Amino acid sequence: MTAHIIDGKAFAAGLRQRLAEEVAALAGQGVQPGLAVVLVGEDPASQVYVGSKERMAKEAGMASTVHRLPAETPQADLLALIASLNADPAVHGILVQLPLPPGLDPQAVVLAIDPAKDVDGLHPINAGNLAIGAPALVPCTPSGCMMLLRDALGDLTGARALVLGRSNLMGKPMGQLLLAANCTVTMAHSRTRDLPEECRRADILVAAVGRPRMVKGDWIRPGATVIDVGINRLPPAPGQQKGKLVGDVDFDAAKEVAGAITPVPGGVGPMTIACLLDNTITAACRIHGVARPGG
Numbered sequence: 001m002t003a004h005i006i007d008g009k010a011f012a013a014g015l016r017q018r019l020a021e022e023v024a025a026l027a028g029q030g031v032q033p034g035l036a037v038v039l040v041g042e043d044p045a046s047q048v049y050v051g052s053k054e055r056m057a058k059e060a061g062m063a064s065t066v067h068r069l070p071a072e073t074p075q076a077d078l079l080a081l082i083a084s085l086n087a088d089p090a091v092h093g094i095l096v097q098l099p100l101p102p103g104l105d106p107q108a109v110v111l112a113i114d115p116a117k118d119v120d121g122l123h124p125i126n127a128g129n130l131a132i133g134a135p136a137l138v139p140c141t142p143s144g145c146m147m148l149l150r151d152a153l154g155d156l157t158g159a160r161a162l163v164l165g166r167s168n169l170m171g172k173p174m175g176q177l178l179l180a181a182n183c184t185v186t187m188a189h190s191r192t193r194d195l196p197e198e199c200r201r202a203d204i205l206v207a208a209v210g211r212p213r214m215v216k217g218d219w220i221r222p223g224a225t226v227i228d229v230g231i232n233r234l235p236p237a238p239g240q241q242k243g244k245l246v247g248d249v250d251f252d253a254a255k256e257v258a259g260a261i262t263p264v265p266g267g268v269g270p271m272t273i274a275c276l277l278d279n280t281i282t283a284a285c286r287i288h289g290v291a292r293p294g295g
């Protein structure tokens with residue numbers, strides 16, 4: 001059997017289309033959702049992502065600004081910029097691209113962001129609200145994974161789900177969302193004993209460890225749904241400029257075993273950006289006290 005390939009790129013394009021319609025409806029109420037992205041330093045991969053975020057926000061009719069700061073920016077200057085964005089009524093979403101250059105404290109930066117504008121869902125207020133089932137801004141990548149899972153499987157109740165990876169931005173909130181969707185959740189990581197065996201029990205396997213092709217074909221339960229969150233650039237092959245982009249799953253082997261699987265690129269990545277726009281609209285509506293046009 002070969003797996004159904006989950007087309008995250010197409011799903012994300014459809015979602016952005018629906019979001020653009022919501023933005024147009026909000027314009028009639030005098031609200032234009034605004035996103036501010038802060039990029040410190042010159043990491044080339046981050047430059048590409050930030051460029052896509054800005055372009056797609058504008059395509060959806062939102063206001064979008066990118067604040068580019070040198071890698072040597074003092075912590076106090078970064079915090080001052082965040083304070084000014086917190087106070088800016090045209091800004092509803094603030095995202096500080098991670099990782100930050102050495103010398104800057106990501107924890108302090110996240111704490112400085114107004115939780116109402118924290119479209120990354122990293123502030124302890126949002127992480128805590130997600131954990132207790134209260135309204136929260138939810139991190140974009142796990143939201144995108146849930147949308148793809150619901151689209152592929154419908155009701156997830158009772159499914160055994162395994163999350164490989166425990167980051168604050170991805171693994172932990174993913175576990176919370178799967179639990180809220182009535183899955184039986186296992187949180188696994190690089191130190192998990194008998195990891196292949198744990199993975200083989202999962203009906204839903206979400207890989208977010210950041211290790212290229214770590215999950216092998218024989219780790220996957222036949223028919224399972226595999227969501228590959230990894231974005232790993234391999235070293236360039238001889239004579240090539242850029243290395244190949246691969247996930248945390250050995251895709252060629254996995255697709256012979258899984259029931260459905262997301263590719264890299266074209267899977268979770270585009271969903272992350274669409275969910276960032278979604279969160280920015282949610283934040284704008286809450287700040288202005290208006291209902292979301294899309295319900």
Ligand SMILES: Nc1nc(=O)c2c([nH]1)NC[C@@H]1CN(c3ccc(C(=O)N[C@@H](CCC(=O)O)C(=O)O)cc3)C=[N+]21
Pocket residue numbers: 048049052095096097098099120140141231245264265266267268269270271272273
């Ligand atoms: N505060 C913060 N929030 C983030 O959400 C965040 C971050 N920092 N730092 C970096 C990671 C990475 N990230 C991606 C977003 C989109 C793609 C994406 O669109 N990928 C495409 C193409 C990738 C390519 O061709 O290079 C795909 O997978 O098809 C990938 C990765 C968000 N991140």
